[in-house]
Amino acid sequence: MKLLWTAAFAAGLATGAAAHEVTVDNCGEPLVFDTQPERLVVHDINMSEMAFALGLQDKIAGVTGITGWYKTSPEFDAARGDIPELAPKYPTIENLVSAEADLFFAGWYYGMKPGGEVTPDTLAPFGIKTMVLTESCAHLDKDRPAASMDLLFNDVLRLGKVMHVEDKAEALVAAWQEQLAGIEAKTADQPKPRVFMLDGPADAPFTAGKFAIPDAMIAAAGGTSVTHDLDTSWGRTSWEAVAAANPEFLVLLDYQNGNGAEDTFKFLQEHPVMAHTDAVKNVRWVGLRYEELTPGPANIAAIEKIAKAMHPDLF
Numbered sequence: 001m002k003l004l005w006t007a008a009f010a011a012g013l014a015t016g017a018a019a020h021e022v023t024v025d026n027c028g029e030p031l032v033f034d035t036q037p038e039r040l041v042v043h044d045i046n047m048s049e050m051a052f053a054l055g056l057q058d059k060i061a062g063v064t065g066i067t068g069w070y071k072t073s074p075e076f077d078a079a080r081g082d083i084p085e086l087a088p089k090y091p092t093i094e095n096l097v098s099a100e101a102d103l104f105f106a107g108w109y110y111g112m113k114p115g116g117e118v119t120p121d122t123l124a125p126f127g128i129k130t131m132v133l134t135e136s137c138a139h140l141d142k143d144r145p146a147a148s149m150d151l152l153f154n155d156v157l158r159l160g161k162v163m164h165v166e167d168k169a170e171a172l173v174a175a176w177q178e179q180l181a182g183i184e185a186k187t188a189d190q191p192k193p194r195v196f197m198l199d200g201p202a203d204a205p206f207t208a209g210k211f212a213i214p215d216a217m218i219a220a221a222g223g224t225s226v227t228h229d230l231d232t233s234w235g236r237t238s239w240e241a242v243a244a245a246n247p248e249f250l251v252l253l254d255y256q257n258g259n260g261a262e263d264t265f266k267f268l269q270e271h272p273v274m275a276h277t278d279a280v281k282n283v284r285w286v287g288l289r290y291e292e293l294t295p296g297p298a299n300i301a302a303i304e305k306i307a308k309a310m311h312p313d314l315f
Contacts, residue, residue: 024158027137031129036164037103041086041096043111045070046296047133050156051105052079053172053297054165061099062086065111070255070290093118097126105159107133108140109234110294131162135295138211138233146228147216149180152295176300180220183307186314187222193310195223196247196279197293200255201267204236213295214251221306223249243273249310250279254287261287285309 022033039061042048048063060083066072068088072080086095090111096104096118104123106112110133112119120130135151138144153173160169197214199206208214209230218225226245230237250268254261265285268274279285286309292302308315 022162022164024131024161026130027132027134027141031131033129033162037129037162039099039101040103040105040163041091041099041101043091043104043106044294045072045076045291046294046298047105047107047110048080049076049291049296049298050159052076054156054160054163054168056159056163056165057081057083059163061101062095064091064095064106065089076291090116091118093122093126096123096128101128103162104128104130105133106130107136110136114140131158133295134158135211135213135233142211142231144211146210147213149176149213149216149220149299151213151216152297152299153177155295156297172297176297179300180303183304184220184222187307187311190222190311190314192222192224193248194226194245195249195251195306195310196226196242196245197251197253198264198268199234199253200264202236205239205242206234206236207242208293209233209235213299214293217293217299217303217306218251220303221310223306223310239271239273243277246277247279248282248284250285251293251306252285252287253293254289261285 020035023030025031038059040051040056040059041062041064042051042060043063043065045066048066051060057079062084063080064085064087066085066088086099108114120132123130134155135147153176156173157166157169160166195218197208197218207227207230208225209232210228211233215225215228226242226247227237250265252261252264268280274280286306288302288305289298292298
């Protein structure tokens with residue numbers, strides 16, 4: 001009788017464990033959690049804002065990659081509160097182990113580099129799982145669909161599922177989808193301006209290809225990215241190729257602690273080929289912050305900013 005009871009109890013425990021097991025897609029591979037993570041470390045402003053939007057501050061052991069590059073907003077600082085920054089730029093394994101992290105939310109070139117010190121493989125021996133930002137998966141696997149706003153929606157839903165706040169994640173995504181539907185309805189019957197997104201002055205322009213979320217944001221705002229056919233996420237093209245596409249509107253990354261959007265536009269006005277494009281001649285551009293142009297909650301308001309700047313008569 002005791003053996004039967006023990007077997008039944010063990011079976012019950014196994015059933016309970018299976019019921020609490022969570023599996024999410026991670027760049028095409030399953031990422032399995034037997035228990036809810038209790039010490040999350042998040043890299044970068046955009047991913048931190050995803051976690052803050054889900055109210056996960058009490059589970060966040062630290063953030064990385066913030067102050068080394070960016071000027072934060074008062075809203076971000078208030079949401080972060082007393083959460084420590086473990087590294088101002090890319091973290092080390094020691095940073096994450098010392099924080100007793102059990103989950104690192106980061107991406108390729110968002111806190112990790114292929115073959116670098118911190119990767120899912122190097123963290124696994126320390127019991128740290130890595131949830132990879134979906135937009136960044138294209139850096140290692142080009143056999144992926146072009147960018148859509150699902151890059152944001154699905155990552156928020158994944159994080160919500162892993163951290164057991166699915167209802168909050170689903171409500172957030174539903175609200176964002178409703179906002180986007182309203183923007184798209186206003187621009188649906190309008191011509192779609194040719195748009196170029198630029199990350200600062202350079203010898204060769206750094207921009208968003210078909211796998212990066214600005215491509216989807218531009219489309220959602222009622223435009224067409226002139227670098228849509230660029231077979232990369234974030235990467236470089238040539239000024240000659242951009243000028244030949246003759247963009248009618250510009251989205252300029254606005255680093256508020258240096259290389260501001262106004263400085264970038266002045267650079268384009270003095271550029272030997274870009275100065276002759278319609279966008280530069282007609283002074284048609286909008287500046288957006290880093291967290292508005294990388295996957296995160298700020299994308300939705302940023303899409304409306306682009307749409308208003310491109311179609312001022314509709315808003």
